[in-house]
Amino acid sequence: MNFRTLPVNKQFMRIPVKPDTWLLNGISLDNAAPHPHVIIGDDYALIMDTTDLDLELRKYVEEYVTDKPLMVASTHSHGDHTKNNYMFEDCPIYMTAASWQEIQENRVKVPERTPGTYTPKIIGDGDIIDLGGRQLECIDFCGCHSPTSIVYLDTKYGCLFTGDEFEGGQVLLLAATSSVELYKENLIALKKRIDGRATCICPPHNGSPIDIALLDYTIENCDRIMSGIEGMEDIRSMTFGLNPHGYDVERWNNGYTRRSEWMGSSLVYDTRQIFKK
Ligand SMILES: [Fe+2]
Numbered sequence: 001m002n003f004r005t006l007p008v009n010k011q012f013m014r015i016p017v018k019p020d021t022w023l024l025n026g027i028s029l030d031n032a033a034p035h036p037h038v039i040i041g042d043d044y045a046l047i048m049d050t051t052d053l054d055l056e057l058r059k060y061v062e063e064y065v066t067d068k069p070l071m072v073a074s075t076h077s078h079g080d081h082t083k084n085n086y087m088f089e090d091c092p093i094y095m096t097a098a099s100w101q102e103i104q105e106n107r108v109k110v111p112e113r114t115p116g117t118y119t120p121k122i123i124g125d126g127d128i129i130d131l132g133g134r135q136l137e138c139i140d141f142c143g144c145h146s147p148t149s150i151v152y153l154d155t156k157y158g159c160l161f162t163g164d165e166f167e168g169g170q171v172l173l174l175a176a177t178s179s180v181e182l183y184k185e186n187l188i189a190l191k192k193r194i195d196g197r198a199t200c201i202c203p204p205h206n207g208s209p210i211d212i213a214l215l216d217y218t219i220e221n222c223d224r225i226m227s228g229i230e231g232m233e234d235i236r237s238m239t240f241g242l243n244p245h246g247y248d249v250e251r252w253n254n255g256y257t258r259r260s261e262w263m264g265s266s267l268v269y270d271t272r273q274i275f276k277k
Helices: 057-065 079-088 097-109 180-194 214-226 249-253
Strands: 012-018 021-026 037-040 045-048 070-073 093-095 128-130 135-139 151-154 159-161 257-262 265-270
Touching (some): 079 097, 214 265
Parallel strands (some): 045 070
Antiparallel strands (some): 012 021, 021 037, 135 151, 257 265
16 A cells, blocks of 8 residues: 555654653554654754654655754664655755765665665764754764664664664664674763663664663673574564564574563574674
8 A cells, every 4th residue: 555645644643752752653554664763943843863764754844743943863874764864855864974875876786675766964973963952963873774874862762763773672683793792881971871860761773761770780681692592583673584684584493583572672693793893
């Protein structure tokens, strides 16, 4: 079914996360699809991860969410998070240099996944995106899902926008250089960096918001894996093998992938990448 033919107010449901902060639940048959957040300041509204939902995102935002001028930010380069950036070519679009590099390469390799001709504004660790009375602080973290990742801390309401590097349903430690040990180190560094300023985590997949306490349970999950408690093999991922999103499906069906669940956290990892090389 082409959901784009539905009335625009039936294509999304807006769900409040915090004041002036919305999760847009877009209709799709594929439960793996990410969902955008809209973060509204006094002067601008920013769409965090435009996603690849084949829906009228911009029209919905402008008619039902905000009349502020729009900005866009991407947490990482993956096409299911960045494809719809083309709808906002006249707006500032923020991403890391690594994301931009990969998108430029993909414009040649998979142009159907990277429509548009925009050139983004490059951000990095410590940069601030000012929405007017509300700021997003850019924080390096952590490259275990994708080396192109960055997270954004809303210093007004304490929301941490983590992309696919941290979520409740399944964190996929996809990057070739990732390991459970490195992921744990990065979680500890993130905790130190946010220093109590975040109260919730807002990922685009599998539920938002999540209580910040899940950071601690995920650190414990890493400790369990490193102590030798092996994750499950038969439910290693809800989406890989069903909807590959262009990733290396072979890798996730090679007998080495496990899912470790602990206190609501869930890590999908490779048994050959538990400790740092
Ligand atoms: Fe991703």
